[in-house]
Amino acid sequence: MSTTDDGTRWIMIDDAIKDFDRYLITGKNASEMTRQCYTRHARAFLNTVAQSAAAVDLEQLSGPQVRSYVTDLGERYAPQSLKLKATALRIFLRFAWMSGQMSSDLTGAVGPVITHRSGKIPKALHLDELVRLLAAPDRRTLGGTRDYALLVLMSRLGLRAGEVGGLRLDDIDWAHAKVRVRVKGGNVLELPIPGDVGSALVEYLQRRPTPTPHREVFLTNYGAPVPMTRGAVTQVVERNARTAGLGMVHAHRLRHSAARAVLVGGGTFEEVGELLGHATRQVTMAYSSFDLASMRPLARPWPVRGQ
Structure with a gap:
């Protein structure tokens, strides 16, 4: 100064x-x-x-x-x-x-x-939109292979952009098909690796530049490879969304899409909360707007007059 x-x-x-x-x-x-x-x-x-x-x-x-x-x-x-x-x-x-x-x-x-959380309705991608997004990366290239793995990981496990950027090779337990993710509050969330996520990661890691001193999974493709930042991950989502003709798609919509997939597949709100690492049930209930049918088990019987 x-x-x-x-x-x-x-x-x-x-x-x-x-x-x-x-x-x-x-x-x-x-x-x-x-x-x-x-x-x-x-x-x-x-x-x-x-x-x-x-x-x-x-x-x-x-x-x-x-x-x-x-x-x-x-x-x-x-x-x-x-x-x-x-x-x-x-x-x-x-x-x-x-x-x-x-x-x-x-x-x-x-x-x-x-x-006002009660007025905020999460916006997810529909299945056809998600298919178009995942088809956008050119998987014949290193960058496309990386983008595809990143998009599959986010849309299936609901990871935030910063969590993807911070993911390290040591966080992946291949023997037990699990991945450790550092989430908000400094907690560590352990999630199963679905087959499509595992295949996409393997495809990218086999083509990733070596040797490199970085243990982060996702690296930049220009110049000397360095770990991707939260902003870089967000740009990957937005760029591929434009390529797919979806307009502006923020990274968080893939997190919402993962939650919606659980509910559409017959999962419960508890399972959504476990997948996304929510601290309270109130946070998870924001997704009740996706599927009213999945709310029925939570509804109490309407009292009958005279009983």
């Missing part, structure tokens, strides 16, 4: 993000996935409010400025996405205040983001 003659305290945006990332490690014990998410949203904020292309004076930030930024996000993003961005911004602003980069705590300027 440098101070000019007029009292302006400039800090390079890259340095601010590095400081914030260190705080997330030492002060919050945040996972790598969470750190990537929060630092990405903090950088987007700083890039927007920066007085120059690469530096910012955090002391000059004001409550109305923060509120205006959040309001603008609210016009462009769904409530759940906005809630995540607001959380990351609050944590960054609190860190900047605690570390002395700001003399005022502006976290209150972010304001609450209200979401």
